[in-house]
Amino acid sequence: MTTPSTHRPPIEPPSPEAVAEAGRLLRAGALVGLPTETVYGLAADATQGEAVARIFKAKGRPRFNPLIVHAADHGQAQGLGRFSPAAMRLAEAFWPGPLTLVVPRAAESPVADLVTAGLETVALRVPDHAVARSVIKAAGRPLAAPSANPSGRVSPTTAEHVAQGLGPAVSLILDGGPCRVGLESTVVAVDATQVSLLRPGGVPRAHLEEVLGRPLDDPDRAAGEQGPEPARPASPGMLLKHYAPATPVRLEATHRAPGEAVLAFGPAPLAGDGPTINLSARGDLAEAAAHLFAALRSLDASGAPGIAVMQIPTDGLGEAITDRLRRAAAGSGECPAPGTRQKP
Ligand code: TXA
Ligand code: MG
Numbered sequence: 243m244t245t246p247s248t249h250r251p252p253i254e255p256p257s258p259e260a261v262a263e264a265g266r267l268l269r270a271g272a273l274v275g276l277p278t279e280t281v282y283g284l285a286a287d288a289t290q291g292e293a294v295a296r297i298f299k300a301k302g303r304p305r306f307n308p309l310i311v312h313a314a315d316h317g318q319a320q321g322l323g324r325f326s327p328a329a330m331r332l333a334e335a336f337w338p339g340p341l342t343l344v345v346p347r348a349a350e351s352p353v354a355d356l357v358t359a360g361l362e363t364v365a366l367r368v369p370d371h372a373v374a375r376s377v378i379k380a381a382g383r384p385l386a387a388p389s390a391n392p393s394g395r396v397s398p399t400t401a402e403h404v405a406q407g408l409g410p411a412v413s414l415i416l417d418g419g420p421c422r423v424g425l426e427s428t429v430v431a432v433d434a435t436q437v438s439l440l441r442p443g444g445v446p447r448a449h450l451e452e453v454l455g456r457p458l459d460d461p462d463r464a465a466g467e468q469g470p471e472p473a474r475p476a477s478p479g480m481l482l483k484h485y486a487p488a489t490p491v492r493l494e495a496t497h498r499a500p501g502e503a504v505l506a507f508g509p510a511p512l513a514g515d516g517p518t519i520n521l522s523a524r525g526d527l528a529e530a531a532a533h534l535f536a537a538l539r540s541l542d543a544s545g546a547p548g549i550a551v552m553q554i555p556t557d558g559l560g561e562a563i564t565d566r567l568r569r570a571a572a573g574s575g576e577c578p579a580p581g582t583r584q585k586p
Contacts, residue, residue, distance in 0.1 A: 251275065251412040253401045256373040260416060265380025267413045268293075273300060275390050275404040276377055277418025278369040280340045280426050280444050281397040281535070282404045283312065283387030284412065285377070291354040294386050298356070300411035303393040308359040309386040310342050310367050310427070314378040319366045322351050322384060328454060329432040335453040338370035340423050340444025344431040357386045367427055373418045389426060394573065396485050396542075399424050399535045424532035425562045430458070442562040444531070485535075485566045486573030487542035487549065493571050495550035503546035505537055507554045517544040527559040534563060538570060 254260040256277070264274045268285060271293040276285045284300060286293040288311045298305055313319035316333055323345035325333065332343060347353070347364045358364050369375060378385050389397040390404040390412075398404045401417035428443035430450065436459040439447060451457055489503070498504050498514035506512065506520040507530055519537040521530035541549045551571070556564050 249410040250405050251408070251410060251415050253405060253415045253417050256376075256416045256418055260414070261373065261376050261380050264377045264414055264416055265382070268377070268381040268383070268385065271296070272413040273297060273411055274377065275401065275408070275412050275415030276374055276385070276387060277371055277401070277416060277421065278312075278374045278387075279371045279422045280369070281399055281421055281424070282390040282401065282415075283374070283385075284390035284404070284408065285312070285385040285387040287381060288312075288357050288384045288386040289352045289354060291356050294354050294356045296411065297386060297388060300408055301388060301391070301393045303388065305356070306359050307393075308361055308365060309357045309388050310365040310429075311353055311357060312374065312378060312385045312387050313366060313368050314375050315368060318378075318384060319368055322348055322353055323364050323366050324348055326432055326434060328437050331453055332430065332432065332437075332450065333368075336445055336449075337368040338375065339368070340370065340425075340427040341450075342367040342427040342429040342441075342443075344429060344440065346433070353384065353386075363431065365429065371418065371422075373416055377416065394484055394486055396487060396535050396538050396570070397426060399532075403536075403539065420532070420536070422532065423528075424534055424536075425559070425566065428562070442565050444559070444562070446558045447561060448558065484569040484573060485538075486570055487538050489542045489546065490548045491538075491551060491567070491571040492548060493551050493567060494553045496552075498550055499548065501547055503541040503544050503549045505541060505549055505551040507552050512550065512552060516546055517541060521554075527555065527557075527563065530554065531559045531563055534566065 268287050271290050274285045276283045286297050329345050342365050344363050344365045391397050391407045399421040401415045404415050423444040426443045428445040429441040431438045438459045498512045502516050504512045504518045508525045511518050511520050521533050
């Protein structure tokens with residue numbers, strides 16, 4: 243997807259002046275592309291309904307899909323939600339970091355209703371990225387920020403990805419370089435009795451279970467919904483078709499078709515002619531996660547007729563990596579989702 247150069251939003255290094263400008267723009271209701279340790283976010287002042295509405299419009303995101311609210315620190319987050327003892331333990335262990343906690347909304351929460359899509363819960367996260375936290379402080383407000391990609395497409399891990407995908411609706415993009423984690427945050431819902439994994443992500447399941455001292459509850463399994471796409475997604479954003487390149491993706495490939503692109507993992511990439519990107523030649527899952535989305539974009543743009551993905555382990559960060567690849571395979575090779583076409 244290309245955007246005419248006159249419609250490209252400005253990309254700036256995150257100097258103190260640019261951070262202050264981002265804060266000013268956000269207070270005025272504009273959208274800012276923001277680096278975090280996971281993926282780039284499309285930020286708006288979470289307390290202004292009109293600003294938040296711009297996020298949904300720019301992404302072509304369905305209004306029923308609520309947004310994550312980003313806070314500068316745990317103290318700010320505590321003013322927005324009600325933390326059970328389990329939520330407190332998780333926040334203390336993993337914030338700042340790639341964990342989003344879905345907790346009951348605080349009674350006096352200033353967050354606009356549109357952010358939570360009318361739910362009684364709010365998703366909160368303190369990002370482990372100095373630029374993200376200084377922009378939140380400069381804005382003086384919590385920031386609603388979904389991943390900065392058109393809805394249904396691959397998440398951005400560089401400032402350039404944001405500029406290519408979203409174009410003129412974004413007033414400024416701060417360039418923090420490539421994202422360290424490369425996968426979105428792990429989303430868990432915490433209520434009085436249960437801690438449920440809504441989306442695997444940058445904090446592996448085992449790390450959460452170690453802090454909790456018990457296994458996570460699985461909302462889909464608890465409801466007896468074993469199918470690939472539950473009728474009621476526990477997290478409204480977790481529809482199966484997501485993270486979709488335009489090129490067809492097939493998983494657990496053991497050979498390469500003629501001309502096919504290969505997304506490899508480990509020391510022995512599939513042989514044959516065609517573009518190849520190895521997520522990690524040494525079989526390291528953190529390295530693979532950091533490269534995943536940029537690799538999908540690059541193979542998608544290579545002109546190859548398909549992308550063959552080698553098997554990737556499902557332990558640790560592999561759970562989130564294979565989750566995203568499964569969604570990429572389910573949604574790939576189709577017309578862009580509604581609302582993802584570039585606006586003039
Ligand atoms: O790493 C990340 O989480 C990135 C960076 C920018 O922080 N953000 C991100 O946001 O991935 P987004 O909007 O693409 O994904 C948010 C997920 C969606 O699956 C959404 O449905 C879920 O969180 N979510 C948000 N609020 C929720 C709520 N109240 N209840 C259940 N799920 C919620
Ligand atoms: Mg997203």
